[in-house]
Amino acid sequence: MQSLQEKLAAYEAEIRGFKPADATELEAFRIRFLGTKGIVKALFGDMKHVPAEQRKQAGQMLNSFKELAESCFETQAAQVQNEQTPNGAASDDSSLPGPLLPNGTRHPLRVVENRIVSIFERMGFSEATGPEIEDDWHNFNSLNMPADHPARDMQDTFYLSQNPDWMLRTHTSSVQARILEKGTLPVRVICPGRVYRNETISARAHCFFHQCEGLYVDEGVSFADLKQTLYYFVTEMFGAETKVRFRPSYFPFTEPSAEMDISCTVCGGKGCSLCKQTGWVEILGCGMVHPNMLRNFNLDPERYTGFAFGMGVERITQIKFRVNDLRLYSQNDLRFLKQFEAL
């Protein structure tokens, strides 16, 4: 252990003192420390000779050593690039082409959101959005959730401290209210957006996330329409072989209500960790628009019917691209984001 420590100390001194004159020296540094045959790799390779009881400590030392080498490389690379730009010290020739800016990539959630919206657009839905700061009427009351409704407890709400009648919307169902109050029928909308809940951030929960709401209201809309629409969505998003099933559920704004599962896209239904060995994964809540809600917007439930559904964009992305930690979406880590470059 002592000798490893000494070795690392010497390398660390070298790294901290490193100041490349140009890109060639920088590249030499990268190869020496971080290359596939470099020092970091070799030191990790030597771990197998470290006695088991010292391995944990040695591993931690090596990890921080590796981070030091990487961050030094990144800082120096930025520096070298800076000096090479036409506006920098290395050149004052204004006829040179400007530096190439690296291409950005679309965020995976946006990729999936766009796909969801475009599938529904192909079925005649139009995109609609609403505000993220909502009042009680649009987020709860008009959706058949009056102040004493127990279902309000299912969603931990962020209220605005100045006026608790206002809140960050807890679901995109609020956009249903915004659309219905306009009073023009038929309504066939798909509404993507960000929502907020007072949850402790972990791999499985976040205080903000994204949903996509769907709403179709007209004369003669039936549960069969709901099923076929969602089935088409699933086959377009996950492939023609995907199966769906509906389980009875409860939402205040729909009656009857259901949750929809799809056959697990990872194991094909045999059972794996994504589907918790059941072969099915839940992807959305849905149902027939509750008559009370139609009445709230002066629509006659004897004449008009509708269906609604709401899905989590993170959930669809998790299933589609196997992202299993919600925090990754908002950490802005390029190593994660770049994996979606080609989409």
Ligand code: DAH
């Ligand atoms: N708003 C529900 C939620 O956030 C999701 C939902 C369920 C939306 C059923 C709907 C619906 O439109 O019909 O959990």
